[in-house]
Amino acid sequence: MENLKIEKESAALLVIDPYNDFISEGGKLWDRLKAVAEANHCVPHMLQVLNAARKAGLRVFYALHHRYRPGDFETWKYIAPIQKAAWSRKTFEHGTWGGEIRSEFAPQPGEIVAQEHWCSSGFANTDLDLLLKRHGISKLIVIGLLAHTCVESTVRFAAELGYEATVVKDATASYTEEQMHATLVTNLPNYANAIVTADEVVGALSSLKALGTSA
Amino acid sequence: MENLKIEKESAALLVIDPYNDFISEGGKLWDRLKAVAEANHCVPHMLQVLNAARKAGLRVFYALHHRYRPGDFETWKYIAPIQKAAWSRKTFEHGTWGGEIRSEFAPQPGEIVAQEHWCSSGFANTDLDLLLKRHGISKLIVIGLLAHTCVESTVRFAAELGYEATVVKDATASYTEEQMHATLVTNLPNYANAIVTADEVVGALSSLKALGTSA
Amino acid sequence: MENLKIEKESAALLVIDPYNDFISEGGKLWDRLKAVAEANHCVPHMLQVLNAARKAGLRVFYALHHRYRPGDFETWKYIAPIQKAAWSRKTFEHGTWGGEIRSEFAPQPGEIVAQEHWCSSGFANTDLDLLLKRHGISKLIVIGLLAHTCVESTVRFAAELGYEATVVKDATASYTEEQMHATLVTNLPNYANAIVTADEVVGALSSLKALGTSA
Amino acid sequence: MENLKIEKESAALLVIDPYNDFISEGGKLWDRLKAVAEANHCVPHMLQVLNAARKAGLRVFYALHHRYRPGDFETWKYIAPIQKAAWSRKTFEHGTWGGEIRSEFAPQPGEIVAQEHWCSSGFANTDLDLLLKRHGISKLIVIGLLAHTCVESTVRFAAELGYEATVVKDATASYTEEQMHATLVTNLPNYANAIVTADEVVGALSSLKALGTSA
DSSP: OTTOOOOTTTEEEEEEOOBHHHHSTTOTTHHHHHHHHHHTTHHHHHHHHHHHHHHHTOEEEEEOBOOBOTTTTTTOSOOOHHHHHHHHHTTTBTTSGGGSBOGGGOOOTTOEEOOOBSSSOSSTTSSHHHHHHHTTOOEEEEEEEOIIIIIHHHHHHHHHHTOEEEEEEEEEEOSSHHHHHIIIIIIGGGTOSEEEOHHHHHHHHHHHHHTTOOO | OTTOOOOTTTEEEEEEOOBHHHHSTTOTTHHHHHHHHHHTTHHHHHHHHHHHHHHHTOEEEEEOBOOBOTTTTTTOSOOOHHHHHHHHHTTTBTTSGGGSBOGGGOOOTTOEEOOOBSSSOSSTTSSHHHHHHHTTOOEEEEEEEOIIIIIHHHHHHHHHHTOEEEEEEEEEEOSSHHHHHIIIIIIGGGTOSEEEOHHHHHHHHHHHHHTTOOO | OTTOOOOTTTEEEEEEOOBHHHHSTTOTTHHHHHHHHHHTTHHHHHHHHHHHHHHHTOEEEEEOBOOBOTTTTTTOSOOOHHHHHHHHHTTTBTTSGGGSBOGGGOOOTTOEEOOOBSSSOSSTTSSHHHHHHHTTOOEEEEEEEOIIIIIHHHHHHHHHHTOEEEEEEEEEEOSSHHHHHIIIIIIGGGTOSEEEOHHHHHHHHHHHHHTTOOO | OTTOOOOTTTEEEEEEOOBHHHHSTTOTTHHHHHHHHHHTTHHHHHHHHHHHHHHHTOEEEEEOBOOBOTTTTTTOSOOOHHHHHHHHHTTTBTTSGGGSBOGGGOOOTTOEEOOOBSSSOSSTTSSHHHHHHHTTOOEEEEEEEOIIIIIHHHHHHHHHHTOEEEEEEEEEEOSSHHHHHIIIIIIGGGTOSEEEOHHHHHHHHHHHHHTTOOO
């Protein structure tokens, strides 16, 4: 995709849920993800894109799933199935290693961490939309987990709220190839303005840097 | 699913995009939908559910896609792919037959029509959430089109915003069985509290009526 | 305020509720507004600002209050006092002269009319935020009615959602000077980035035009 | 107001910003608030209402202002005046006594703390709306600070989003009586369904308890 252009003033990288529970050996969900994530080199690609964005001076945002805390959900009258599952597994438990961001992905000073989201969309019930606007961002490059839940919901919301989204297809993963297909082939072409590879994004970010654009 | 219970005070039927362009012979998109919609008897099922809801006195809401009007999108700097497609086809053109609700599905007095949505979620940038709250509704029974775009986005948003959603799987359709599968099998079990048949809903609505519950 | 600068690419004029019922002789609410509106020349100032914006090629948006239609509110379980009042008066009745935009303020081709709002904020339950984003707008110049209800709520929402707002203090009106004071002196200095006169805005728009900036 | 009725299943107490910086001797803003707050016995009234709500088994929610953290706002392109002021004062600084909730108001197990809000509305860019819906709440009794900023914005948003709000006029305070008047007399009668005294709320909560209603 030779045409991928990234405008530094209006674009940002959005990193979704790079928790140990998802993408580190020993994480609660890593075993379910592993086959798909290793097949497309998801984690190394996520890291390459993040590093390239940092080198190019692109603004980096984090959309993080709610970390489980004692008492969560106990008083709710209504709950979605995906929340019930997270509750029973205590996924991303606050204060535990699994609920920490994998170390290479830890936010650096000047990077923006939105409030934790309760379900799948990084935008729903959080300050992500506000923080993007306060930084003049209208275009998102999206990496992270899971493709068919948080990534797809965040990109659907992005389109609804007026953002352009580029999804990096080999810097995301799901539990099954069927889930990857549902998101990347069946659904997101309707909502993402581009679906690209990590190589393409790294290439575009490098030429951005070469051009010497400064913030 | 013998357990489907409908609470009349807090539940409503949500009908998504019953436009002629989608579900009437001669509509702009009917030919693309037809095979899937006829295979599961989508339109007759939609009608059975709507009629049963009306008989039972269940509140009925409509989430309707933006009808194309001249000038739309022309000044936009950013646009989602699905909007570009709707623009080029002039789908649901305002003032034309295709942009009218198929006659059997026309809203009746006391039924609530939310503002038109620009993309896929009936909640995004509309008054649907407000109108549901103003009527005390926290649970939705969802029918209509298309499964993998408006229905899936609306149900994903419903879960994010705190609603319980029941999806009627044979009262919805998409262009392909793959799209139906992506939505009904792969994705929505995470967000819908139940995925049921029209028969099950009609049954539950009938027993509701038999119980003589009144609003 | 010699420093008022308007950036054509990112700024827009937002016109709130220029209905006959508010600002035309014979309108349902004009008699209540008249003393305040004539004291600060509200309507002529609104028109001067609108015309200057049009000449300068500034993008113009409209935030319009819900027009009363038969059946409205009848089924609501909950209603705000301001809505109850609008209901009893049938303010801005759809299909009547009072519910029409005063003729000099009628939207022109290329100007953007957001969905009608049910209460006071032009942003709440409408597509205004989406449409602003889709046009790359992050700064609003606000004129219209009423100062202490729709204007104040819209500006409070603008600040919450990440927009910069400039309020034109003599292109707005309320029923009483006390209401004007509450909004323009007591409250909005917290949320509006500038509170200026129509003359200042017209001046800034004229220099914008003189500079020959083009969209 | 003999008619104040509180429905335990659908009503909740909403406590806004009971930080030491606001309502404790030695807090950064207490000296500015003190005259108004002592004149209406704001803090004792807040405590009486909170205690009565707890005794009656009413659900309690907290809407808390963003606590200042190093780095905040530094990268923002746009900022509202009220945020600039909070930034310069480092109000509610995270990790300091001023940014802690005054001890008598500390949330107890089962009470719900929404995400911190960046500006004035407890609803904007937070999960407050979601959490209220997840608990079946449609009516709010509002106490806390400041009347003309966070309380007024939260109540304006509540009305826009479909909630009924009751404001306790002697369990809130501002810096000046003029600000109190703007909010309690001029503006909020449009958006709050009732404006009452702490005594009236405590009375209504006591009879609720006497009735032995259980959750």
